[in-house]
Amino acid sequence: MKRLIERGLMFGNLIRISSPALIERYNRALKQLTGKKTRLKSFHVDISGYSPEVGDSLGDHLYLNEGGCNRQFILLTTEQKTAPLLNAQFSTSRGILRQFIEENEAKLFALTAKDAVAGELLNSVYSVEEPTKLFDIRQVTIEADTTEAHVKSAEELADKIERFKREEDAWWDDVLIAEMIGLAKKTGDVTRAPLKLKKMTFGQDNFWTKHFGGLYVFRDVENPAAICAGGKAELGELPIKYVFDFTDRNEIAIFLELNDLVEPIVKARGVDAAAILQQKMDFIVVDVAAGKGEKLDHATRRDIRALTRRYAADLPEEFHGLASLLRWAQGGGKWPRITSDHPAYFYTLRAKPHKDRDLVNMLLAALTPKDIRQLFICHKERFYHSYAGWSDAKKTYVAEFLEREYQVDKAGARKALFGEGEPMEEPAPLPEPEDLIELVGPRGAVRRRK
Structure with missing residues (x-):
């Protein structure tokens, strides 16, 4: 590393x-x-x-x-x-x-x-x-609180101040006054500078977990499912209708389509589809060349083209599927039929803009491990695990490429992959109980979160 x-x-x-x-x-x-x-x-x-x-x-x-x-x-x-x-x-x-x-x-x-x-x-x-x-x-x-419980002490002091204001005989309550003074020495004036931290609760409906070899859980979608990176049989019966593993390519493809979670890169707005496809193909060539013992230090696009010619007979179906799609994108070929059975299928997709975009791109990165840029950006845990098993030649190329093409302009690289106006999203906190009326009014049902 x-x-x-x-x-x-x-x-x-x-x-x-x-x-x-x-x-x-x-x-x-x-x-x-x-x-x-x-x-x-x-x-x-x-x-x-x-x-x-x-x-x-x-x-x-x-x-x-x-x-x-x-x-x-x-x-x-x-x-x-x-x-x-x-x-x-x-x-x-x-x-x-x-x-x-x-x-x-x-x-x-x-x-x-x-x-x-x-x-x-x-x-x-x-x-x-x-x-x-x-x-x-x-x-x-x-x-959360400090190690000396400043937040808890501030809450206690605020409660005692309210009690002091509310009770008529509080002026003569020496114990209460002494307690207030003692707490104030630790917390300061909580009436002017409140120390109460905002309590925040977040929903955990759709998420990835590292446990059990990697599990992608989608509960807050129209057609819920769990997708595991390992074998689904090892998980036993789960409390969700559909459970797939990475061998269930057709089922995963249908799940993504039914829930409207993905789109073809060539039809996505705000990206240079041809450049993305070409880069994915280059990564596949690098993988093959590294396996053949080629040195890849400071490899340029011209070097990779030469390697493509040299190892044309050894390039896998992923490469040929992306090449046919690239020819179409550049206007020189017919529309290729790449179904979910084809090894290149998931390489042709990206997540649509929605609240779980990053989770879907994380899943796609795991399904397309030869695309080292997407793997690094979207699924670092899996990237580092994969990196440890690569040859020195591939490690060198990947480190040089990411430093040159990603590290110097992370925002630009993400824009090139995911388009304009689509920042990496964070989980949204759930409203606190007192905020629910503001969302729906004094009558009527609470809307389902989207």
Whole structure:
């Protein structure tokens, strides 16, 4: 992984922690959450406060995510909102954490100025030892406070202030006044600077999880299904009507079409379809050439064309299917019939713009592993796993390509693939109970979330 790390393609945008004060706060939070401490003098953290260096030193890279179910987090600075989430077990976790930080940024900025904020992404399931447990997860709620309980103390102080205002004899209640003074020394004036963090709950209807070899769950669609990267027989009976694995190509294609989740790249707006198809073909050529022992350092498009000619007889059906579609896109060929049985089929698709666009592109990336750019952008867990098994020649080419074509302009690369006006979407928080009337009025049913 050295090539990726040196180019900022792995462990990039992590937050460096080297201040003794911050390390001391981190250890207080770590002790509170896990009972452990680190002796490291500097390390890097992701959006959740997880550190690969600390994980190495503790011999436990799930030290903030025991069982991979309810992720705990440590916030030392609001700058963590721009960091990635490493060792993700659920596709929704980073978006949830980022929105929590952004919605509470001013208060978190004040709290982290003097203490670490520790918390947890809570759901009703505490273990996912059985695949069926995943389907009991419906919501994720964030619970957080400082290690010295500033938020809880602020809530207690606010309650006592209200009691002081409400009760006629409160002026003579020495115990109440002493309690208020004691809490105020810790929290400051909560009437002027409230420390209450916004409670946020997120729906967990459609998601990917790393558990059980990788599972894509789609419940909030017209035709629900679960799609597993491993064998579906190993999962047993699941509480959802349809369960597919990657060998069920026709069924997955029908599922995507019935739910209107995908569109052909050649018919998508705002993209250069021919350029995308050509790049996918180049990746396939690189895969074949690397397997033949070719050196691919600093390989140019001209070099890849030469390799295409050299290994034309060895190129797989994916290449030939995309080549026929490219000829049509460039106006020099007839429309090719590429059905879901064809190995190139899923390479010809992208997700339509909708709330689960990123999840669908993640699924497509797993179904088209030779498209290394989409795999890296949409499914980093699977990319890093695949990368470890590639030849040195392919590793070198991929690292150089991603540094040259993606790392220098991430937004531009995503625009080239996904088009204009379609930012990477985050999970939407559910409305709190008092907000429901604003959505539907004092009468009438609550609308189903889209």
